[in-house]
Amino acid sequence: MLARRDPHGLWPLFAAFALSGGLSFYALALARANHSPVALWLANGVLIGWLVQKPLAQTWPVLVAAFLGFLVAKLSLGDSIAQTMLIGPFHTLETVIVSESIRRRFPQITQDTRFIDLARTGMIGALIGSVLCALGLMCILHLWTQVGVLMALNTQFRAHFVGMVIAGSASLVLTHHLRRVLSGKAWALVRDLGVLVAVTAGVCMEPRVPLVFLVYLPLLWVVYRHRFTGMVFGMVIIALGVSLATTLDVGPFNLVVGATPAFRIVMGQVFIGVTCFVALPVALVLSEQDRMRKQMQESELRYRMLADHSGDLVMRIRPNGDRMYVSPSVKELLGWEVEDFQKPRPDLIHPDDRERIAAEVVKLRMEGGTTNATYRLRHKDGHYLWIEAFARLVPSPDDDGTMDIIYTGRDVTERVLIEHALMESQGQLRTVTDNIPAVIARIDMNERYTYVNRYVEQVSGEIPVEIIGKTVREIRGNALYERLKPYLYRAYDGESVMFEYAAEYRGRPLHFQCHYVPDRDTRGKVRGVYALTTEITHIKNAERELLRLAHQDMLTGLANRRYFSERVPNFLMQAQQGNAIILLALVDIDNFKAINDTYGHAVGDVVLTEVGQCLQKLVREGEIVARLGGDEFVVLCNDITSLKQAKAFVQSLWERLHITIDAGVAQVTVNMSVGAAICRNELSDDALMKLADDALYKAKEAGRDTYRFLTHGLGNGGGDDGGNHGSPEIKLRQAR
Known part of the structure; x- marks a missing residue:
């Protein structure tokens, strides 16, 4: 079923089965042939390259295939199936810990992946996985074969940790960098590895002189030439050669007198570990340098491409002012050729801006960081453009210890002109609004x-x-x-x-x-x-003055006819609502025409003014005194409680208006005729005025210098001197 659904998916399973079984058989058979512990366990690490590519839920068939390969290898060597079934899960656990730690930290391993971070993560995962695996194997071997606890832990941990580092690294290189390995430098890699194989074989087969240190020279050469790939394959060659020599009792590790097979294995593992930790930092540093150099080259390429095709002016300026780079946009922007801008050109800066820009450059050189400036540069045609410049002080790429200025400038003439126009408009607007x-x-x-x-x-x-x-x-x-x-x-x-x-x-x-x-x-x-x-x-104030003029008599200062006419309806309404008595008295100066004819109009005006002031003093607050025109005045009261009080008020008013006025040229005696209307209940203002006018007429008909009353709506309950209801009562009194 699996072959029908995914025939290509069987190849990883066959490979995992073959590699796990073959490497397990090689390590176990070699150790048992020499009656020594396993020197290098590579079977678990060869699966890392496949397992880090996909989640564990998708790669578990590879683990099962590897476990079956390990099972077949163990059974072919005569081991019991029970022991194999107990040991196998710990090998799988080690592989899962290392692969999952790498995959979770690096979901995708690319050319841009930092090898230092990848190696750190892999080393930590290998350390944890090897410790757990060694602990599990220690317990099983101690119970099954009575091997010492510390000895089992020591031998298993060393074999698994060194093997995981070497095999895991080789697996990652083969699965993620195989195309790179086989391209371009493939024959050079094969040639250099061939030299390393020859040197390793030679020093491992030499039984008289310890020359194992000679492998460092070709190994470092391979690392220098091929970086991390060379280190991985070189360590595989050295590890296989050393482990094979120590297991077969040949080579320089047999020169130690009385050394047991287990001790020789330990010396071989230590040598492999030291060699790995000598080559690994060198490979990682070189690989990181290559990665950073490549990124820098790509960055420079992208930057130059952007700078060359950008509409902005880009320059790199040396401390002496020379421009090491000027973008071609200078031609389009300012009309100058690139060669024209290679040397300092302060003469192109507008005279009004030169000192300011020079000060900005000095400040940038002294303080570092960045600066912004807007100034004017002269076009080749002679006119000036406004340039907005951004400058940053950075270490020179020439590695001479100096600091260069990276300059970026763009044409902002249109924006500046708009801003100036806007500022001018705002200034004009502010001038207008302020005034x-x-x-x-x-x-x-x-x-x-x-x-x-x-x-x-x-x-x-x-x-x-x-x-x-x-x-x-x-x-x-x-x-x-x-x-x-x-x-x-x-x-x-x-x-x-x-x-x-x-x-x-x-x-x-x-x-x-x-x-x-x-x-x-x-x-x-x-x-x-x-x-x-x-x-x-x-x-x-003007409105109040106009209102005053509209409602005030200019001569006497009293209210005029208009004001009186406007107030009468309110008085009547209030009186009706309170069922109160209202009094309206018309006052007329007797023989006023004779006063004007005898003494002149000026004296007549004085008489009118004095009479108005006298009337104003006689009434209470809220009552109205007005001059209706000529020598006619009116008094309106609504605070009357009885007919008796109303008659007493009119009598008092008439008596006090007998005054003598000093007009300067003469002493003028003034007599008054008063006609009063006293009423209650509804009565229109015209009817009230008509009633008062009739009373005044009667007073004048009676010979002037007297007063008369007419009442309306009072009946018998209107006051002490009430008349017949419905018929006006006429009260006559001769002036004294």
Whole structure:
């Protein structure tokens, strides 16, 4: 079934079976032929290259195939199946620990993988796996063959650890770098490994002189020429040669007198381990250098490709100012050839920018790091371009201990011109806003001022810089803020709001008209509020003055007919609601025409003024005194409780209006005629005036200098002197 579904998947299984079984048979048979411990256990490490490529759930068939190979090897040597079934899982555990530690740390092993990190991870995994495997084998061998605990642990750990390092490394190289091994330098690798094989065979077969150190020269040569690949294959050759020589009792390790096979195995393992740890750092360092050099070359290639084809000007500048590299974009950017820019060209910098740029270069040379500058460079045609330059001080790639400047510049002329135009426009706008007779401000969503024009100084004496960043509450105070807050929140909700308010600044009560306009972004979302505040104190004063003029008699200072006409309906309504008595008295100066004709209009005006002041003194607060025109005045009261009180008030008013006025040119005696209307319940203002006018007519008909009453709606309960209901009562009294 497996062959039908994946015929190519059988080859790894056959390979795992053959390698595991063959290497297990080789190690066990060699050790038993010499009655010595196993010198090098390679069977577990040869599977690492396959196992690190996929998760354990997909590679378990390879482990099963390897276990079957190990089982066949053990059984062919006459070992019991029970012992083999107990030992096999520990070999598998060692392989799984090493492969999973590498695969989890490096899911994919590529040419860019750091060999130092890979070797570190593999060594730690090999150490842990070899210790656990050796512990398990120690227990089984001690119980099964009565081998000493420490001896079993020592021999098994050394054989497995050294074998895992060598075989695991070789497996990784073959599975991940086979194409690289077989390409280009394959024959050189075979040739150099052939020399190493010859030297290893020679020193291992020499029984008289210990020359094993001679393998270091060809091994290091192979490592230097072929890096990590050469180290792995070289260690395999040396490990196989040394383990074979020590097991067969040949070579320099037999020169030790009285050495047992186990001791010779130990010496061989120590030599293999020392050789591995001598070659491994060299191989890793060289491989890492190759990787970094390759990355640097690729980086330089990419950078040069980007620099050569970039629209920006890129240069590498030496301490003396020479440009070791100038990108071809200088032609398109400034019109100069690359050769024109190889030498320092400070003359191309605008005269106004030279000192500043020179200072920036000196600062960069002294302090290092990076710097930015925007300045003007002259085009070959003669005009100047604005260049935004970025410069960094870096160690020179020439390895002479100096520091070069990497310079990148781009044309930002259009942007700078736009910025200058924008700054000019902003300056003009600020000049306009600062001189507009209104406070212009912007408030963000946190109720903080982000802009205030200078006119605020004339209004409140506050400095704009001190306002920026503070909240409306902090600037306007709690009381005023509470009045402004509802309008501010309406503007935050997107409504344009206009309102008026009063505040006191510098001890002066001021009136303002404020317009809140929402500030919206491009998506229409409110991001703040613009506030336009205009002082309208003079307008309010003018309005009050106009209102005063509209409602006041210019000569006497009393209310005029218009004001009186506007107030009468309210008086009547209040009286009706309270069922109160209302009194309206018309006052007319007797023979006023004669006063004008005799003394002149100036004296007449004095008389009118004095009479108006006298009337104003006679009434209480809330009562109305008005000049209707000419010599006619009116008094309106709604705080009357009875008819008796109303009559007493009219009598007192008439008596006190008998005055003598000093007009300068003459003493003028003034007499008055008064007609009063006293009523209760509903009565229109016209009817009330008509009633008072009729009473005044009766007073004049009676000979002037007297007063008369007419009542309405009082009945018998209207007061002490009530008349007949429905018929006006006429009270006559002669003037004294």
